[in-house]
Amino acid sequence: MRLAHDALLVAGKDLRIELRSRVALQQILPFGAIVLVLFAFALDPDRGVLPRVAPGLFWTAVLLAALLSVNRAFALEEANAARDGLRLTGLDGAAVFLGKAAAVAVQLVVLEVVLGVGIVVLYDVSIRGVGLIVCAAVAATAGLAATGTVYGVLASGLRARETLVPLLVLPAVAPVMIGGTRAFEAALDGAPADGWPWVQLLTAFAVLAVVAGTLAFGPLLEEDA
């Protein structure tokens, strides 16, 4: 009960900061949209390639934008030694992890909805298999947010944080990229049975990432940069 209360407290704090600073709205969302538009230009909509590669491009755009969200989640702890303040609260490391990961996940969900609409409009994709798409997106988002949060705290406080986070996160979330893409492809191809095993993989990855993060985040937060 206390864990949930504290996690909600941290998530609420992070989301309130994002709402007020509008960094997610004015920088991260447009960045994701720009990536989609650039892919559209590069692959030429007239050749009919875009609908076929849309799932992969969608998750690539989400991953790149997620890196910004993760960096942002820990950049806001740097000013005024807020990270020390967070440690001084005495909140359990697991609660801080769950709260920060939840805040990142909420931002990613909003991003995915916007990019999903962008895919339909820009790439001329017909949506099918909504249930599979939603389940895959939820599991992938949880895994992405949890993994990003763990590596985010690992790199936080370091001078090279901005460049280190992508280097650490991108290889680690390869299963999300692959599983999300395959599940979306199966849904859009009208073969959902082929997609559910990928949802299982995404779910297993998310559970592993959340458990690992819950255990590791506290000690990592205590590490003096």
Place this chain on the structure above:
Amino acid sequence: MVVTLRSAVCLLGRFPALAGADLEIDRGEVVLLAGPNGAGKTTLLRLCAGLLPLHSGRAVVLGHDLARDRRAPRRSLSLMGHETFCYDDLTVAENLRFSARAAGKDRAAADRALELVGLVGLAGVVHGRLSQGQRRRLALAVALARDPELLLLDEPHAGLDADGRAVVDEMVRMAASEGRTVVLASHELDLARALATREVEVVGGIVRPVAPAGLARPVEVAP
């Protein structure tokens, strides 16, 4: 004892910022840490707050052995440091409520702290727009909102005008009268000595006692 240090060593990199410090602080004491810049005062406070690791020796704060778990005493102490530990995009009230709720206190504790430091009129202003003096007051309020048993104050008078300094003095006296333990590091020795019941000097990472002259009388502790 609220704080017990025995030959405590704390390294910053390879530099021994505390080089075998010995100190005992009892409940209700107001202890002044005096000493030159770089002597180890801030390190001592941060060690007691569990923000820095103990490399050797013994450190027990509020009954918790820091060598075993330096996070354990945090829920019962507050540190007012050089920084405010606040978020620029949250208002004064939001920063305070976050800190209070994290310590298991309710909104009333945050509102009371806000009133005590005279920032009620700025409750809705984001931290990033506060002046330096207002930030120092907020840092004090954040420390008070957690209702701590042990209050660690690092240069509490720095950057404050006369009114702000008076607020700090009042808060320290109030904390002491409520039976809280206060440790303050300061270069404003005249101001700090008027509050302290005991003074120690920190030099080269070692703590030395100072003859008790010109210090405040021990405060009557409320039952």
